[in-house]
Amino acid sequence: MLLTLDHLTVQLPGAARPLLDEVSLRVAPGEVVGLVGESGSGKSTTAKAALGLLPGGATASGSVRAGDADVLALTGEDLRRHRARTVAMVHQDPRAALNPVRRIGDFLRERGADRARAVELLAAVGLSDPERRLRQRPHELSGGMLQRVVIAGALAVEPRLLLADEATSALDVTTQAEILALLRTLRAEQGAGMLFITHDLHLAAAYCDRVYVMYAGRVVEERTAEALFADPAHPYTRGLLSCSPTLGDTSHTLLPIPGRPPSLSDVFTGCPFAARCPDAEPECDTWRPTAAELPDGGTAACRRIPTAVTTAAASAERSTP
Numbered sequence: 365m366l367l368t369l370d371h372l373t374v375q376l377p378g379a380a381r382p383l384l385d386e387v388s389l390r391v392a393p394g395e396v397v398g399l400v401g402e403s404g405s406g407k408s409t410t411a412k413a414a415l416g417l418l419p420g421g422a423t424a425s426g427s428v429r430a431g432d433a434d435v436l437a438l439t440g441e442d443l444r445r446h447r448a449r450t451v452a453m454v455h456q457d458p459r460a461a462l463n464p465v466r467r468i469g470d471f472l473r474e475r476g477a478d479r480a481r482a483v484e485l486l487a488a489v490g491l492s493d494p495e496r497r498l499r500q501r502p503h504e505l506s507g508g509m510l511q512r513v514v515i516a517g518a519l520a521v522e523p524r525l526l527l528a529d530e531a532t533s534a535l536d537v538t539t540q541a542e543i544l545a546l547l548r549t550l551r552a553e554q555g556a557g558m559l560f561i562t563h564d565l566h567l568a569a570a571y572c573d574r575v576y577v578m579y580a581g582r583v584v585e586e587r588t589a590e591a592l593f594a595d596p597a598h599p600y601t602r603g604l605l606s607c608s609p610t611l612g613d614t615s616h617t618l619l620p621i622p623g624r625p626p627s628l629s630d631v632f633t634g635c636p637f638a639a640r641c642p643d644a645e646p647e648c649d650t651w652r653p654t655a656a657e658l659p660d661g662g663t664a665a666c667r668r669i670p671t672a673v674t675t676a677a678a679s680a681e682r683s684t685p
């Protein structure tokens with residue numbers, strides 16, 4: 365397994381609840397794994413944990429393993445090598461990753477690419493005239509071109525795991541589609557795994573092999589992308605799908621999830637989604653979420669799931685001749 369998070373809990377000093385609460389997740393070689401949820405759900409913290417990067421003052425329990433390495437125990441040169449060679453991250457804003465006064469060629473050279481390799485990488489990410497691009501500075505390129513440069517920089521180190529944090533959210537749809545296709549092709553060619561972070565559940569369902577849905581620092585559902593989209597099990601996942609627009613489908617009425625996403629000062633006596641959940645019952649206020657296994661091998665953390673699964677299994681049995 366490329367990346368394994370096992371019951372990772374991250375607590376910030378002064379926060380009423382953990383930033384991450386018992387998060388378990390895995391990414392296999394060649395797999396594209398989605399991480400979805402609203403802002404503040406813990407997606408980016410989860411991805412940064414794979415780099416051994418926790419917020420200042422945070423304490424952690426559980427484990428983060430990348431291959432054989434215990435990431436949270438890495439220090440010094442071992443940690444630097446892990447961040448430079450094993451895992452690469454592509455953020456939403458490419459300008460934040462590039463020094464405005466340095467040339468594109470310098471950026472790629474700092475990542476170990478000699479001139480020939482830098483030209484090859486820029487061509488591979490679809491930039492025309494790569495020789496000229498090497499001499500240009502960030503302000504001379506558009507946002508889409510810069511994101512291609514950042515991806516070329518990530519690929520220069522030939523990482524085993526690529527972390528894409530809202531990497532295409534700021535791009536127009538055409539550029540977004542091109543960058544996504546490019547990431548998939550290059551990932552397949554290099555055999556790397558990818559953790560794809562997005563707030564867009566439709567995009568994750570279309571692009572990923574498996575998806576984790578996060579809410580209030582917890583994983584509330586984990587399914588194959590196909591199953592998640594066809595038959596979401598957790599009320600929060602259904603809520604995300606109902607409020608996310610689908611291109612070309614004007615018949616679909618958008619239904620926002622009521623209330624607001626929880627902050628770090630919110631404490632829960634039971635299911636964290638209870639205050640916003642259309643299926644909530646009084647018992648949900650004291651039920652400690654635990655993941656239930658679904659018939660397709662996925663999991664969801666809702667106390668009503670065992671009933672739903674039993675009912676579905678029974679009706680399937682009844683309909684079998």
Ligand code: SF4
Nearest residue numbers: 635638641648666667
């Ligand atoms: S446990 Fe209750 S409140 Fe939580 S998601 Fe399930 S039905 Fe909703």
